[in-house]
Amino acid sequence: MDLAAVILAGGTAARLDGADKASLEHAGATFLEHALAATGAAAEVVVVGDPVPTSRPVTFVREDPPLGGPVAGLVTGRGALARTPDAVVVLAVDMPFVTALTVRRLIEADGPDGAALVGPDGRRRLVLLLRTAALDAASPDDPHGASVGALLAGLDLADVTAEADEARGVDTWRDLRDLPR
Incomplete structure (x- = not known):
C-alpha cells in the first residue's frame, strides 16, 4: 500500500499554557519524533505545525486561517x-504511545474507507488510516472549525482497539507528568 502521513501538531495547547506539544519530551524523544517513528512506513510525511528540526525529511505547513x-x-x-x-x-502529535505497530494494525484492519484507533472508552482517537479517495470525498469545502466526528461519520472505517497506552493523549501538564515511563 502506498502510504503518506499527516501529523497534526498545530493546535493551541490551551490546557498546556500554549506549550508546543511537538517539542514536549517523553522517554528521551520529542512527541514529534515519536510520531515520526510511528509513521515510518509512510513514504511522505506532512507535519501541520511550526517547523522544527526532525530526524527525517518532512514538509511543514500551517492551515490558513490558522488554528x-x-x-x-x-x-x-x-x-x-x-x-x-x-x-x-493521520496522527495527533500528542499521542506518544502510538507506534509503527499501531499503524501496521490499522493497515491490516483496513475497512473500505480505512481504520480508526478506538480507546478503552469506545471513542475514536486522532489515529487514523484513511483511504485518500474517501478522505477527499468526505472533506468539507470549508474545513475551518469542522468536526472530526462529522468528517468520519460518512466513512466506513474498521475500528481497531487500542492496546496498552496507545490511546493515551497529553492535553494537560498532569497528563504529561502521569505518563508511564
Missing part, C-alpha cells in the same frame, strides 16, 4: 502532499 482545528489541519496536510497515495495515516 482551524484538526479537520482544517488534516485537509491542509492532505493538500500539501506531493502525490496522491493510496491511504493517509
Whole structure:
C-alpha cells in the first residue's frame, strides 16, 4: 500500500499554557519524533505545525486561517502532499504511545474507507488510516472549525482497539507528568 502521513501538531495547547506539544519530551524523544517513528512506513510525511528540526525529511505547513482545528489541519496536510497515495495515516502529535505497530494494525484492519484507533472508552482517537479517495470525498469545502466526528461519520472505517497506552493523549501538564515511563 502506498502510504503518506499527516501529523497534526498545530493546535493551541490551551490546557498546556500554549506549550508546543511537538517539542514536549517523553522517554528521551520529542512527541514529534515519536510520531515520526510511528509513521515510518509512510513514504511522505506532512507535519501541520511550526517547523522544527526532525530526524527525517518532512514538509511543514500551517492551515490558513490558522488554528482551524484538526479537520482544517488534516485537509491542509492532505493538500500539501506531493502525490496522491493510496491511504493517509493521520496522527495527533500528542499521542506518544502510538507506534509503527499501531499503524501496521490499522493497515491490516483496513475497512473500505480505512481504520480508526478506538480507546478503552469506545471513542475514536486522532489515529487514523484513511483511504485518500474517501478522505477527499468526505472533506468539507470549508474545513475551518469542522468536526472530526462529522468528517468520519460518512466513512466506513474498521475500528481497531487500542492496546496498552496507545490511546493515551497529553492535553494537560498532569497528563504529561502521569505518563508511564
